[in-house]
Amino acid sequence: MSQRHFATIAARAGIAQDTAHDAVTPPMYLTTTYRLKALGQAGAYDYSRSNNPTRDLLAEALAELEGGAKAIVTNTGMSACLLALQLLTPADTLVIPHDCYGGSYRLFTNLAERKHSFKLVIVNFQQKDWVSQIEAAQPAMIWLETPSNPLLQITDIRAVCQLAKKLTARVVVDNTFLSPVLQQPLALGADIVVHSTTKYINGHSDVVAGALICADQAVGDELKWWANCLGITGAAFDAYMTLRGLRTLLPRMQQHQTNAERIVAFLQQQPLVSNVYYPGLVDHPGHAIAKAQQQGFGAMLSFDLAVDPVFLQDFLDALQCFTLAQSLGGIESLICHPGSMTHASMDASAQATAGIGPTLLRLSVGIEAIDDLLADLAHGFAVLESASRAGRPQSAPATNQASAKASGPSASGAIDSKQGFSQSLPLNPALTALW
Structure with missing residues (x-):
């Protein structure tokens, strides 16, 4: 975790980091492509679907706020969910809560039933036997949403993560309802946090976007590869606006x-x-x-x-x-x-x-x-x-x-x-x- 306070991390996201002209507020890089100095000598940036300076500033701030090793900024909250699912194979089982967001439920059930992307088990984490339900499922990934949407039910993240560790399963937590200011799932043992940054992180209802933050660098690198491969990375303008919202x-x-x-x-x-x-x-x-x-x-x-x-x-x-x-x-x-x-x-x-x-x-x-x-x-x-x-x-x-x-x-x-x-x-x- 960063030693800086949340207010400082958020307020100074991208501030005074311009390397071209020392602008206090960072410029927005709308360019789609970047000049190579010579054949085989690509710099840090070559094409904005893969990397973009404005998007990177947002990703770095979100990773610091959530205490993660790497963040990937996506074009919607649902694409952030889809990105996390790239870690699964058809032989794997995904456990989801019975009361998750309707859009997430639609994604999970249709990928499982129509595309056979993974096996799906729905668990009520409010029931006393949730542990035995998960143990029976032997999942590769457990998806949590706490507080849940729309009934605000609470799941014990630390308890689920402790169980997941025994089962060698990854835990993904949708932290949209609280933002990193009010909850840090990675500090409680989660592997991945997803956000619809459309919501509190941007805070002004004028940008549709998402983000995924990983505790492990290697997992983050793998998912960044998938984000580029799938073409679901966020736009520079959206990242610029989200940075602006994040600061407050x-x-x-x-x-x-x-x-x-x-x-x-x-x-x-x-x-x-x-x-x-x-x-x-x-x-x-x-x-x-x-x-x-x-x-x-x-x-x-x-x-x-x-x-x-x-x-x-x-x-x-x-x-x-x-x-x-x-x-x-x-x-x-x-x-x-x-x-x-x-x-x-x-x-x-x-x-x-x-x-x-x-x-x-x-x-x-x-x-x-x-x-x-x-x-x-x-x-x-x-x-x-x-x-x-x-x-x-x-x-x-x-x-x-x-x-x-x-x-x-x-x-x-x-x-x-x-x-x-x-x-x-x-x-x-x-x-x-x-x-």
């Missing part, structure tokens, strides 16, 4: 968390909220582990509304500071319906297993004034209460109400189908094909 990571995370704690307290007092999912709550099942392995509880939280799903749109329409949108980790506050958005690629059975119900909402708490955020939510709940008491959604067309109520929660609490739920909260037609 620590103060942003502090404000994110402060706001999140106030919102959690507010939600706990709302009669129309049946459950609040946030590891910072002392009665959260993973609170003690989170407190031990994290430096904070983050700014992501989820909650279940105690209403019929047909009233969701009334609540969402009433909000002004919380924008209904995909993604997370930006300075702006977002609200998401996991069942029809981030986890729509999971079928009803998988959603039910993961605990994703029809009225589950996820908040990415931004850095706006907390009084405005609380007032916005209070207004949303007032509108929701009025609509639910009237027994008639204000936002849904009257012709849809009967069928929307008929497609409400099943006995398992899962959404019965995308079509049924779309009558109360329509999906974007342009995105359904991608899911």
